Amino acid sequence: MSFDNINLIDALILTLMTLALYQSISWAQQKWQLIWLNPMLFSTIVIIPYLLVNNIDYPSYRDSTQVLNALLEPATVALGFPLYQQLQHIKRYWKELIAILALGICIVMIISFSLTMLLIHQTEIAIALSLKSVTTPIGITLTERLQGDSSITAFAIMIAGFSGAILGPIWLKFINIRSDIAIGLAIGTGSHVIGSIILSKNNLNQGAYSSVALIISALLTALIIPIIVPLLLPLF
Amino acid sequence: MKNIIYTIIAISICLISGRMLYSVIGGLPASLYGMVLYCILLQLGWFNPDKVQQANQWGIKHMGICFIPAAVGIINHFELFQKHGYSIVAIILVTTFILISFVGILVEKYLTTKSKPAADVKDY
Numbered sequence: 001m002s003f004d005n006i007n008l009i010d011a012l013i014l015t016l017m018t019l020a021l022y023q024s025i026s027w028a029q030q031k032w033q034l035i036w037l038n039p040m041l042f043s044t045i046v047i048i049p050y051l052l053v054n055n056i057d058y059p060s061y062r063d064s065t066q067v068l069n070a071l072l073e074p075a076t077v078a079l080g081f082p083l084y085q086q087l088q089h090i091k092r093y094w095k096e097l098i099a100i101l102a103l104g105i106c107i108v109m110i111i112s113f114s115l116t117m118l119l120i121h122q123t124e125i126a127i128a129l130s131l132k133s134v135t136t137p138i139g140i141t142l143t144e145r146l147q148g149d150s151s152i153t154a155f156a157i158m159i160a161g162f163s164g165a166i167l168g169p170i171w172l173k174f175i176n177i178r179s180d181i182a183i184g185l186a187i188g189t190g191s192h193v194i195g196s197i198i199l200s201k202n203n204l205n206q207g208a209y210s211s212v213a214l215i216i217s218a219l220l221t222a223l224i225i226p227i228i229v230p231l232l233l234p235l236f
Numbered sequence: 237m238k239n240i241i242y243t244i245i246a247i248s249i250c251l252i253s254g255r256m257l258y259s260v261i262g263g264l265p266a267s268l269y270g271m272v273l274y275c276i277l278l279q280l281g282w283f284n285p286d287k288v289q290q291a292n293q294w295g296i297k298h299m300g301i302c303f304i305p306a307a308v309g310i311i312n313h314f315e316l317f318q319k320h321g322y323s324i325v326a327i328i329l330v331t332t333f334i335l336i337s338f339v340g341i342l343v344e345k346y347l348t349t350k351s352k353p354a355a356d357v358k359d360y
Contacts, residue, residue: 022301040300044307051311058311065305075299076267077247077254080274081292087279093347100342108335112327119323125316132328133335137299140306141265151309152324159325160332168336177340179348186340190332213339219272222264 011064014056018065021046035198040136041158076137079215086212101189101217102224108133109221109228117236127229128152131221132160135192138218142225161194168195184209189217243291246283250274 026039051061062069090097109130116126127148131139136157143153168187177183180203187195188210196214200207247270254270277283310317317324 018304019301022304026298026300038300040303040307043304044310047304047308048311051308058309061308062305068302069305071299071302073251073267073270074247075295075302076265077251077270077274078292078295078299080250080271081278081285081288082296083271083275084278084285087275096346097343100339100346104335104338104342107338108331111334112331115327115331116324119327120316120320122316125320125324129324129327129331133332136303138265138268140303141267145265149309149313150306151311151313154303154307155310156324156328159328163329164332164336168333171333172336172340175337175341177344179344181347182340182344185343185347186336189339190336215271219264219268222268 010060014061014064015067017050018043018047018068036162038158038162038194040154072137072141076141079135079137079218082211083215086208086215089208090212090216097185097212098216098220101185101213102220104189105133105217105220105224106228109225110232113229113232114235117232121236123233124149125152127225129156130225130229132156133190133192134218134221135214138222142222146225146229157192158194161191164191165195165198169199180205181209185213188213192218239287240291242284243288243295246277246288247274247292250277 022039022043025037025042028034029037029039047061050056051058112130112132113126116129117123120126124147127146128143128150129152131143131148131153134142134157136154139153139157140150143150164187168191169183172178172183172186177186183203184199184206187199187206191210192214196207196210199210250270250273251267253273254266254268257269257273258264258266274283278285278288
């Protein structure tokens, strides 16, 4: 840890403030059962004006709250537990499952990366948008390793999560996909934890399938993206 | 309280081993090696799943807090969003729905005959 740019008391205050804010929003979300009241989104919406008003620049905020960022790694490891719980359900068809997810991830990664490069011409944004279907801790870690912009990843992950979780099931019904396994795996792959939470509220089977899909697809993405990005980069 | 310490130690062991693996063979991020290792050790019974369950689920439920420092980085991108906001949102929406449709269609076609209902769902 380095605290070069900031003093410890300010760092402590900013960290505690972030914690308190996050906790109160997630309390409100639980109490009133409002899925859209996402604590990460709304904490960010409150913190940004606070930093602007008080003239705190982003590097100092980031240094001050590095303790929170450091928790990303253990949080990722903790995802091994739901993976363990769901392992028995995917044993029977793990090969097909991995093949379908890997193919889907490759195709969509190529499309997101290419579209972003064509429309916006910025590699770090293209990397961030290619990682939008991954669960947030892994998405942020992967973006930072590939020198993408992790704040764009966090934002993109949230949009992918809410749009797919809310409209995805309706869309799948429309294209005549009705089995729990197809809906669960599809929404889990596209909309990760947010999808999984929303599906679990109505149908536990779909929720279980989506939680397998989100972890497997995050692992596959971690394996695939370091191969695909260097292949695509020279094209633009 | 004992179980909380047990869970923290289990996760730390996996993370440290993940770091070592990463420094030797590279490839995946250390935390992903840790995640796979944690899953394997639970499966092998080296760690007791009943003991980690509660603390682990608490941790996953609250992990959103770790994403805030990264998310606040949007503060540096107001200009980007003014210029390219619509394209960014459009790219995200289009590719998300391509992915969902692709996986949904293939799973419906190839996996529905093989599957049985998944049982217990843990909330996270």
